[in-house]
Amino acid sequence: MSLRRSSKDDSASGKKASRSGNPAKAAAAERERLEESRAQANRVSRTPQKVKETGSPRWYAPSMVTLMVIGLLWVVVTYLFKGEYPIPYFVQHHASDLLVNGNLYIGFVIMMLGFLGLLRWK
Numbered sequence: 001m002s003l004r005r006s007s008k009d010d011s012a013s014g015k016k017a018s019r020s021g022n023p024a025k026a027a028a029a030e031r032e033r034l035e036e037s038r039a040q041a042n043r044v045s046r047t048p049q050k051v052k053e054t055g056s057p058r059w060y061a062p063s064m065v066t067l068m069v070i071g072l073l074w075v076v077v078t079y080l081f082k083g084e085y086p087i088p089y090f091v092q093h094h095a096s097d098l099l100v101n102g103n104l105y106i107g108f109v110i111m112m113l114g115f116l117g118l119l120r121w122k
Helices: 008-011 024-043 060-080 089-093 098-119
Strands: none
Touching: 060 098, 089 098
């Protein structure tokens, strides 16, 4: 019974049979085999692939910024006209309770909708 495998066994498993007993040559052959396998792993397919779009639609971010600007303008107009505009209802009907600042609430809600929408933007 032989301890050494035959060259048939080596070729069946995909390995080269080394005939030399020189360790330097065996190490060089091993490095060459590793470099070849790395080169195969680094090869890139040049076939174009369709990439699935995972981000938000193009209109999403501009519409959220627009909401924030509209909310800011709403608050500015409210301050300039002492709460009577853009909706005069709050000053006329709720002069003695918290809804007198209803225009400010609306402006801040519009700004917050834009801000929360931008948090979901991809």
